[in-house]
Amino acid sequence: xxxxxxxxxxxxxxxxxxxxxxxxxxxxxxxxxxxxxxxxxxxxxxxxxxxxxxxxxxxxxxxxxxxxxxxxxxxxxxxxxxxxxxxxxxxxxxxxxxxxxxxxxxxxxxx
Amino acid sequence: xxxxxxxxxxxxxxxxxxxxxxxxxxxxxxxxxxxxxxxxxxxxxxxxxxxxxxxxxxxxxxxxxxxxxxxxxxxxxxxxxxxxxxxxxxxxxxxxxxxxxxxxxxxxxxxx
Numbered sequence: 118x119x120x121x122x123x124x125x126x127x128x129x130x131x132x133x134x135x136x137x138x139x140x141x142x143x144x145x146x147x148x149x150x151x152x153x154x155x156x157x158x159x160x161x162x163x164x165x166x167x168x169x170x171x172x173x174x175x176x177x178x179x180x181x182x183x184x185x186x187x188x189x190x191x192x193x194x195x196x197x198x199x200x201x202x203x204x205x206x207x208x209x210x211x212x213x214x215x216x217x218x219x220x221x222x223x224x225x226x227x228x
Numbered sequence: 229x230x231x232x233x234x235x236x237x238x239x240x241x242x243x244x245x246x247x248x249x250x251x252x253x254x255x256x257x258x259x260x261x262x263x264x265x266x267x268x269x270x271x272x273x274x275x276x277x278x279x280x281x282x283x284x285x286x287x288x289x290x291x292x293x294x295x296x297x298x299x300x301x302x303x304x305x306x307x308x309x310x311x312x313x314x315x316x317x318x319x320x321x322x323x324x325x326x327x328x329x330x331x332x333x334x335x336x337x338x339x340x
Contacts, residue, residue: 121271159317159330159331159332159333160272160317160319160330160333161330162328162330173327175327208271208272210271215260215262215277216274216277217274218274219271219272219273220271221270221271222270222271
């Protein structure tokens with residue numbers, strides 16, 4: 118298995134633009150997590166899905182952030198409009214049971 | 229105040245030496261505690277996960293301990309290697325809703 122796949126790996130955009138991050142979980146996993154990591158705040162859980170259903174989105178910073186999981190093999194995290202403070206590395210992870218497997222991350226820079 | 233405190237913030241050791249990283253938490257009720265290793269520029273990788281009833285778990289040269297009474301965990305690395313240089317993150321899950329609380333991590337550097 119290729120592991121969790123994220124795209125793009127790097128994204129540079131201007132303030133106000135829409136950004137869409139993509140994630141393909143490991144086949145057979147039933148939970149998917151979106152995290153954000155910055156130097157200041159460390160790793161933060163944004164939202165997680167179980168069997169494609171959002172379970173807890175209390176970590177989503179504000180209405181500019183939205184996440185979808187239309188099927189078991191794909192999820193998106195959208196930021197609209199983006200702001201400089203959204204600059205961070207965004208990780209997707211999937212699991213079947215306790216152990217989570219992280220993707221390589223998307224490094225987002227908002228100018 | 230963060231509910232998961234890790235110490236030290238950073239650590240430098242020589243190759244071949246052992247070291248111990250600490251994680252103290254106030255999360256209650258407790259569900260489980262995980263240790264992750266994160267190499268620079270990569271996603272975290274799970275090392276161990278312990279539930280309330282487990283007080284030690286090993287994964288190759290990594291040994292995690294848990295004292296649920298004092299709410300402390302440690303990660304002991306034996307015979308360190310250069311590849312152990314990474315950030316080590318402690319994550320504690322709450323019992324009721326499985327909310328995860330993250331430590332800020334310990335940055336370990338192993339020098340030759």
